[in-house]
């Protein structure tokens with residue numbers, strides 16, 4: 015059988031009317047009034063699946079009357095959400111009771127991931143997983159597959175069929191895991207290389223070299239992962255880092271010759287631009303500094319960190335002016351408890367509260383959109399409405415449920431300061447019910 019071919023890409027042209035809101039800079043570092051672009055009665059012009067223009071409806075519409083108009087007045091239109099860390103094979107084991115990270119992996123995760131050597135089952139779950147992402151307004155994700163190359167094929171085939179911008183890769187795991195899930199430094203390298211050659215850059219798909227975490231890879235395997243990063247342009251490195259106290263202690267035992275968890279990745283060549291590290295809950299100040307210097311990124315996964323009792327991420331360390339680190343939001347399903355980046359922002363707000371910090375609605379929106387795009391080095395393509403970007407878009411209904419309608423009785427406000435309140439209520443109370451529509455390259459895909 016030949017390789018699955020890319021579907022004929024639909025390139026719709028249309029205009030959307032509604033309240034446009036996106037970020038053009040990082041509100042952790044510049045005033046929100048400069049970082050957020052807000053157009054109360056706006057027009058978003060999509061040509062050939064890409065953003066062509068945006069502005070006030072009254073100014074722009076006359077030039078685009080020839081295009082089909084979809085009227086979302088009373089709704090918020092934002093860039094599609096970006097999930098910077100999630101595991102598709104863990105879709106069916108969300109909400110596994112009672113354990114913290116290391117026992118949770120042994121008891122629930124490894125037996126679940128074993129099922130993904132079956133390509134039919136893997137494809138079935140990949141389709142359900144992508145349906146769930148789109149229903150929740152997530153249009154791009156950085157996704158762990160399983161150790162089996164078949165699991166990567168199944169995921170990329172499903173994503174390609176939907177024209178999605180997705181990043182994934184085969185898990186590398188050559189020690190401290192059940193034998194049914196282990197590869198070797200050499201087979202992991204060879205299988206990853208074959209998958210990179212098959213998938214990286216095909217359609218909108220990109221490949222991430224994916225060692226699970228330092229505990230399940232030998233030094234030889236981590237170095238082989240770095241070799242792949244050297245051999246192919248624009249690959250990602252995707253792994254876990256400093257999530258749980260016992261995990262960090264175990265890494266010190268396993269790698270006594272290194273100076274801590276991040277240093278294991280650093281000295282094996284894995285800390286670079288385009289490296290995305292999930293969690294970072296237990297990072298030291300020095301490690302934040304090193305991540306900043308390397309231009310690496312962190313995926314902040316609050317629902318997971320709370321569910322597994324891992325701890326509270328120190329976002330202010332990542333957003334310090336002295337050593338800024340790019341941060342995106344991750345759901346980390348199945349340790350995370352929701353596919354919704356609205357619900358993930360809700361928990362991020364509470365994590366900040368527990369640490370005496372405030373995560374404003376605009377900062378949370380940034381993390382779910384442009385911040386995620388920057389963490390994935392894709393901000394020239396997604397994450398904002400900048401003309402030329404791919405038209406992956408979400409439409410939010412501030413009155414989606416009776417409770418939200420009670421909370422947001424008034425029409426949407428006409429200045430940035432007052433839109434903060436309905437936006438905040440959507441982030442705290444919203445979930446898939448608040449997603450009125452999701453567009454992929456200008457094509458409505460949900461509901």
Ligand code: GUN
Nearest residue numbers: 123226227254318346349
């Ligand atoms: N660390 C290593 N593997 C995993 C995983 O599957 N989930 C989480 N949350 N942490 C990990």
Ligand code: ZN
Nearest residue numbers: 101254292346
């Ligand atoms: Zn994870």
